[in-house]
Amino acid sequence: MAGEDFYLITNLLCMYFYHHVSGISFRRLQESDLPKLCQLRADSWQDTHSSVVPSLEQEKEWYAKLTDSDLILVGKSNDEEIGIATFHKIDHFNKNLLIGGYLFNEARARGYAKDAFAAGVDFSFEYLGMHRIYAEVLESNKKALMLDLGYLGFKKEGVKRQHIFKCGKWLDSITIGMLYDEWANCERVKSYEGRCCGSEIRTT
Ligand SMILES: CC(C)(COP(=O)(O)OP(=O)(O)OC[C@H]1O[C@@H](n2cnc3c(N)ncnc32)[C@H](O)[C@@H]1OP(=O)(O)O)[C@@H](O)C(=O)NCCC(=O)NCCS
Numbered sequence: 001m002a003g004e005d006f007y008l009i010t011n012l013l014c015m016y017f018y019h020h021v022s023g024i025s026f027r028r029l030q031e032s033d034l035p036k037l038c039q040l041r042a043d044s045w046q047d048t049h050s051s052v053v054p055s056l057e058q059e060k061e062w063y064a065k066l067t068d069s070d071l072i073l074v075g076k077s078n079d080e081e082i083g084i085a086t087f088h089k090i091d092h093f094n095k096n097l098l099i100g101g102y103l104f105n106e107a108r109a110r111g112y113a114k115d116a117f118a119a120g121v122d123f124s125f126e127y128l129g130m131h132r133i134y135a136e137v138l139e140s141n142k143k144a145l146m147l148d149l150g151y152l153g154f155k156k157e158g159v160k161r162q163h164i165f166k167c168g169k170w171l172d173s174i175t176i177g178m179l180y181d182e183w184a185n186c187e188r189v190k191s192y193e194g195r196c197c198g199s200e201i202r203t204t
Contacts, residue, residue: 017123021196022077022115026085026123029072034059036104040084043105047141049164049173073123075116082107085120087128095131099124117147118188122196125183134177138164145174153186154178 018025029037035056042053054062066072071087083103090097101117124130134157137144148154154176162170184194 017073017127017197019115019119019122019197021122021192022119024075024077024082024112024115024119026073026075026119029063029074029084031060031063033074034063036081037084040102040104044102046166047138047144049136049138073120075119077112077115080107082112083116085116085123087120087124090128095129097124097128097130097133099133099135113143113147114151117152118196121152121178121183122189125180126194126197131180132177134175136160137174137176138166139172139174140166140169145176148176152178153182155182 016025016027038054038056038059041048041050041059045053069088069090071090073085073087075082075085081104083101086098086100086102088098088100099120101120103112103116121133124133135148135154137148139145149156155178156174157177158175160173160175163173164171183189189196
Protein backbone atom coordinates (compact mmCIF):
# COMPACT_ATOMS: atom_id res chain seq x y z
CA MET A 1 0.00 0.00 0.00
CA ALA A 2 1.37 3.43 -0.87
CA GLY A 3 2.45 5.56 2.07
CA GLU A 4 -0.10 8.28 1.39
CA ASP A 5 -2.97 5.77 1.31
CA PHE A 6 -1.80 4.39 4.61
CA TYR A 7 -1.75 7.85 6.19
CA LEU A 8 -5.30 8.45 4.95
CA ILE A 9 -6.58 5.20 6.39
CA THR A 10 -4.70 5.78 9.64
CA ASN A 11 -6.23 9.22 9.93
CA LEU A 12 -9.72 7.89 9.34
CA LEU A 13 -9.37 4.99 11.76
CA CYS A 14 -7.84 7.15 14.43
CA MET A 15 -10.75 9.50 14.75
CA TYR A 16 -12.05 7.01 17.30
CA PHE A 17 -10.91 3.57 18.34
CA TYR A 18 -12.18 1.14 20.92
CA HIS A 19 -10.04 -1.36 22.81
CA HIS A 20 -12.63 -4.00 23.50
CA VAL A 21 -10.46 -5.97 25.91
CA SER A 22 -10.31 -3.13 28.42
CA GLY A 23 -13.29 -1.01 27.38
CA ILE A 24 -11.02 2.00 26.91
CA SER A 25 -11.90 4.21 23.95
CA PHE A 26 -9.59 6.69 22.28
CA ARG A 27 -10.12 9.87 20.32
CA ARG A 28 -7.66 12.25 18.75
CA LEU A 29 -6.24 15.08 20.84
CA GLN A 30 -7.77 18.45 19.97
CA GLU A 31 -6.52 21.96 20.56
CA SER A 32 -9.11 22.43 23.30
CA ASP A 33 -7.34 19.64 25.26
CA LEU A 34 -4.11 21.61 25.55
CA PRO A 35 -4.73 23.18 29.00
CA LYS A 36 -5.33 19.70 30.38
CA LEU A 37 -2.24 18.43 28.58
CA CYS A 38 -0.21 21.24 30.14
CA GLN A 39 -1.28 20.11 33.59
CA LEU A 40 -0.50 16.50 32.67
CA ARG A 41 3.02 17.43 31.59
CA ALA A 42 3.54 19.32 34.85
CA ASP A 43 2.32 16.32 36.86
CA SER A 44 4.55 13.93 34.86
CA TRP A 45 7.67 16.09 34.60
CA GLN A 46 9.68 14.11 37.11
CA ASP A 47 9.22 10.86 35.15
CA THR A 48 9.84 12.17 31.65
CA HIS A 49 12.76 13.39 29.54
CA SER A 50 11.48 17.00 29.44
CA SER A 51 13.82 19.63 30.82
CA VAL A 52 11.05 22.17 31.32
CA VAL A 53 7.33 22.17 32.02
CA PRO A 54 5.91 23.79 28.88
CA SER A 55 3.61 26.80 29.09
CA LEU A 56 0.27 26.81 27.30
CA GLU A 57 1.83 28.93 24.53
CA GLN A 58 4.63 26.40 24.07
CA GLU A 59 2.06 23.62 24.08
CA LYS A 60 0.18 25.37 21.26
CA GLU A 61 3.39 25.70 19.24
CA TRP A 62 4.08 22.00 19.78
CA TYR A 63 0.53 21.13 18.68
CA ALA A 64 0.83 23.24 15.52
CA LYS A 65 4.00 21.38 14.54
CA LEU A 66 2.51 17.87 14.79
CA THR A 67 2.79 16.02 11.47
CA ASP A 68 1.48 12.84 9.84
CA SER A 69 4.21 11.03 11.75
CA ASP A 70 2.64 11.96 15.09
CA LEU A 71 -0.60 10.73 16.58
CA ILE A 72 -1.84 11.76 20.01
CA LEU A 73 -4.92 10.06 21.47
CA VAL A 74 -6.98 10.75 24.57
CA GLY A 75 -8.17 7.64 26.42
CA LYS A 76 -11.51 7.32 28.18
CA SER A 77 -12.89 4.66 30.50
CA ASN A 78 -16.35 4.66 32.08
CA ASP A 79 -17.04 8.19 30.85
CA GLU A 80 -13.87 9.52 32.47
CA GLU A 81 -10.89 10.73 30.46
CA ILE A 82 -7.92 8.91 31.96
CA GLY A 83 -4.85 9.88 29.96
CA ILE A 84 -2.93 10.34 26.74
CA ALA A 85 -1.26 7.85 24.41
CA THR A 86 1.45 9.23 22.14
CA PHE A 87 2.75 7.75 18.90
CA HIS A 88 5.66 9.68 17.42
CA LYS A 89 8.11 9.14 14.56
CA ILE A 90 5.57 6.85 12.86
CA ASP A 91 7.52 5.32 10.00
CA HIS A 92 5.17 3.47 7.65
CA PHE A 93 8.00 2.22 5.46
CA ASN A 94 10.02 0.55 8.21
CA LYS A 95 6.88 0.05 10.30
CA ASN A 96 8.13 1.38 13.59
CA LEU A 97 7.14 4.12 16.03
CA LEU A 98 8.02 5.70 19.36
CA ILE A 99 5.28 5.08 21.92
CA GLY A 100 4.49 6.89 25.17
CA GLY A 101 1.70 7.00 27.73
CA TYR A 102 0.57 9.27 30.55
CA LEU A 103 -2.31 8.97 32.99
CA PHE A 104 -4.00 12.10 34.32
CA ASN A 105 -3.21 12.56 37.99
CA GLU A 106 -6.78 11.73 39.08
CA ALA A 107 -6.60 8.43 37.17
CA ARG A 108 -3.36 7.21 38.73
CA ALA A 109 -3.15 4.41 41.31
CA ARG A 110 -6.62 3.23 40.29
CA GLY A 111 -5.58 0.24 38.23
CA TYR A 112 -5.86 1.86 34.79
CA ALA A 113 -2.16 1.79 33.92
CA LYS A 114 -1.88 -1.82 32.71
CA ASP A 115 -4.96 -1.69 30.50
CA ALA A 116 -4.16 1.75 29.12
CA PHE A 117 -0.57 0.84 28.24
CA ALA A 118 -1.68 -2.47 26.74
CA ALA A 119 -4.24 -0.64 24.62
CA GLY A 120 -1.55 1.63 23.16
CA VAL A 121 0.64 -1.36 22.31
CA ASP A 122 -2.24 -3.33 20.78
CA PHE A 123 -3.30 -0.33 18.73
CA SER A 124 0.24 0.05 17.34
CA PHE A 125 0.47 -3.53 16.11
CA GLU A 126 -3.14 -4.36 15.29
CA TYR A 127 -4.32 -1.10 13.73
CA LEU A 128 -1.20 0.72 12.65
CA GLY A 129 0.46 -2.48 11.42
CA MET A 130 3.81 -1.82 13.05
CA HIS A 131 6.71 -4.28 13.04
CA ARG A 132 8.56 -2.72 15.99
CA ILE A 133 7.61 -0.23 18.67
CA TYR A 134 10.01 1.39 21.10
CA ALA A 135 10.07 3.76 24.04
CA GLU A 136 12.58 5.71 26.11
CA VAL A 137 12.19 5.39 29.88
CA LEU A 138 14.26 7.01 32.62
CA GLU A 139 16.00 4.57 34.95
CA SER A 140 14.22 6.28 37.85
CA ASN A 141 10.76 5.56 36.43
CA LYS A 142 10.28 2.24 38.19
CA LYS A 143 6.53 2.03 37.57
CA ALA A 144 6.85 2.48 33.82
CA LEU A 145 9.74 0.00 33.64
CA MET A 146 7.76 -2.53 35.63
CA LEU A 147 4.76 -2.07 33.37
CA ASP A 148 6.69 -2.14 30.09
CA LEU A 149 9.36 -4.76 30.78
CA GLY A 150 7.33 -6.81 33.23
CA TYR A 151 3.67 -6.78 32.31
CA LEU A 152 3.78 -5.92 28.61
CA GLY A 153 6.94 -7.81 27.66
CA PHE A 154 9.08 -5.09 26.10
CA LYS A 155 12.78 -5.97 25.83
CA LYS A 156 15.59 -3.77 27.04
CA GLU A 157 17.48 -2.75 23.91
CA GLY A 158 20.05 -0.27 25.13
CA VAL A 159 21.07 2.36 27.63
CA LYS A 160 21.96 5.98 27.00
CA ARG A 161 24.17 6.50 30.01
CA GLN A 162 23.60 9.64 32.09
CA HIS A 163 21.55 11.07 29.26
CA ILE A 164 19.27 13.30 31.34
CA PHE A 165 20.03 15.72 34.16
CA LYS A 166 17.11 15.89 36.55
CA CYS A 167 16.81 17.17 40.10
CA GLY A 168 20.59 17.28 40.51
CA LYS A 169 21.20 13.77 39.21
CA TRP A 170 22.41 12.28 35.93
CA LEU A 171 19.96 9.60 34.85
CA ASP A 172 20.28 6.80 32.30
CA SER A 173 17.68 6.65 29.56
CA ILE A 174 16.68 3.09 28.77
CA THR A 175 15.55 2.18 25.26
CA ILE A 176 13.00 -0.60 25.26
CA GLY A 177 11.36 -2.23 22.26
CA MET A 178 8.91 -4.88 21.17
CA LEU A 179 8.65 -6.73 17.85
CA TYR A 180 5.42 -7.83 16.19
CA ASP A 181 6.11 -11.55 16.81
CA GLU A 182 6.78 -10.93 20.49
CA TRP A 183 3.46 -9.09 20.76
CA ALA A 184 1.48 -11.68 18.79
CA ASN A 185 2.90 -14.57 20.81
CA CYS A 186 2.44 -13.22 24.32
CA GLU A 187 -0.26 -14.97 26.35
CA ARG A 188 -2.34 -11.81 26.78
CA VAL A 189 -2.65 -11.26 23.04
CA LYS A 190 -2.96 -14.95 22.10
CA SER A 191 -5.99 -15.24 24.37
CA TYR A 192 -7.67 -12.59 22.19
CA GLU A 193 -6.33 -14.08 18.95
CA GLY A 194 -4.60 -10.80 18.20
CA ARG A 195 -7.89 -8.93 18.00
CA CYS A 196 -7.62 -6.78 21.08
CA CYS A 197 -9.02 -3.70 19.44
CA GLY A 198 -12.21 -5.36 18.27
CA SER A 199 -14.26 -4.28 15.33
CA GLU A 200 -15.89 -1.11 16.61
CA ILE A 201 -14.17 1.30 14.32
CA ARG A 202 -15.92 4.63 13.97
CA THR A 203 -14.85 7.57 11.92
CA THR A 204 -16.78 10.22 13.82
C1 LIG B 1 3.48 5.39 34.66
C2 LIG B 1 1.99 5.59 35.03
C3 LIG B 1 1.14 5.43 33.78
C4 LIG B 1 1.62 4.50 36.03
O1 LIG B 1 0.27 4.68 36.40
P1 LIG B 1 -0.20 4.46 37.91
O2 LIG B 1 -1.66 4.44 37.97
O3 LIG B 1 0.53 5.48 38.70
O4 LIG B 1 0.40 3.02 38.16
P2 LIG B 1 -0.10 1.92 39.19
O5 LIG B 1 -0.08 2.46 40.57
O6 LIG B 1 -1.37 1.30 38.70
O7 LIG B 1 1.08 0.88 39.05
C5 LIG B 1 1.22 0.19 37.82
C6 LIG B 1 2.20 -0.95 38.01
O8 LIG B 1 3.49 -0.41 38.24
C7 LIG B 1 4.17 -1.25 39.17
N1 LIG B 1 4.56 -0.41 40.30
C8 LIG B 1 3.79 0.44 41.03
N2 LIG B 1 4.54 1.07 41.96
C9 LIG B 1 5.80 0.61 41.79
C10 LIG B 1 7.04 0.88 42.41
N3 LIG B 1 7.15 1.77 43.40
N4 LIG B 1 8.15 0.23 41.98
C11 LIG B 1 8.07 -0.66 40.98
N5 LIG B 1 6.91 -0.94 40.32
C12 LIG B 1 5.82 -0.33 40.74
C13 LIG B 1 3.27 -2.36 39.55
O9 LIG B 1 3.57 -3.46 38.70
C14 LIG B 1 1.90 -1.84 39.20
O10 LIG B 1 1.04 -2.82 38.81
P3 LIG B 1 0.11 -3.63 39.88
O11 LIG B 1 -1.27 -3.28 39.46
O12 LIG B 1 0.44 -5.05 39.63
O13 LIG B 1 0.44 -3.16 41.26
C15 LIG B 1 1.72 6.99 35.67
O14 LIG B 1 2.40 7.07 36.88
C16 LIG B 1 2.10 8.13 34.77
O15 LIG B 1 1.31 8.56 33.94
N6 LIG B 1 3.34 8.64 34.96
C17 LIG B 1 3.85 9.78 34.17
C18 LIG B 1 4.12 9.43 32.74
C19 LIG B 1 5.09 8.29 32.58
O16 LIG B 1 5.98 8.03 33.40
N7 LIG B 1 4.94 7.61 31.45
C20 LIG B 1 5.81 6.56 31.04
C21 LIG B 1 6.92 7.15 30.25
S1 LIG B 1 7.48 5.96 29.07
